[in-house]
Amino acid sequence: MNSFIKLTSILLLSTGAFAAHAGTDSITVKYILTVPTACAISNKVKAISLPLKHDTTPATQNIDVKCNVNYTVKASSVNNLGPNKSQLVNPQSTLNIPYDITLTGGPTSVIVNGAASGKVAPAATTKTDTYTLTAKTESAIAIEEYIAGDYTDTVTVEISY
Known part of the structure; x- marks a missing residue:
């Protein structure tokens, strides 16, 4: 019996010596693409001169805004x-x-010479918000009552994000 235990022990030890040790290892990769904030007035010309008529005819300019x-x-x-x-x-x-x-126009009202508009949510990725700037004389003016020359004003439309 004693020799049987010795023989069994030797067999167990010898088979363990040839056994391969199994295991696993892994790596996790998280991909990130950061989209930066972007907000732009997409009109190609950023400084525009529009003639204003003396007879109350409106002069208009569309302003296209696209933001994310x-x-x-x-x-x-x-x-x-x-x-x-x-x-x-x-x-x-x-x-x-x-x-x-x-x-x-656009998704919010804007008072010229007033406070900034409320926050506007980003338009859909394929959509541009179009605002229309309209100027017209309050009433028809008698041009002969004014000195000849250019009468000017500048309006700035600004987006903040």
Whole structure:
């Protein structure tokens, strides 16, 4: 019996010496593509000069905004006369020409010469928000009452994100 135990022990030990040890190892890879914030006025020309007529005919300019984050819109004129009002100025003249200016369309209302709009959610990736800037004289003006020359104002439409 003693020799049987010895023989069994030797067999067990010898088979263990030839046994391969099994195991596993792994690696986990997480892929990340970071999309940066982007917000732009997509008009090709960023400085535009539009003629304003003296007979209340509106002059319009579309402004296209495309963003992938929340944004606000603000519009302000250099010769501000209050909400949605401004004036055309000629340095050679003491008379200025008041005019109305509005920014409409898009997903939110914007008061020219007012506070910035509320936050606008990003448009769908294939959509552009189009705002329309419209200017017109308050009433028809008698051009012979004004000194000849250019009467100007500048309106800036700004997006913040």
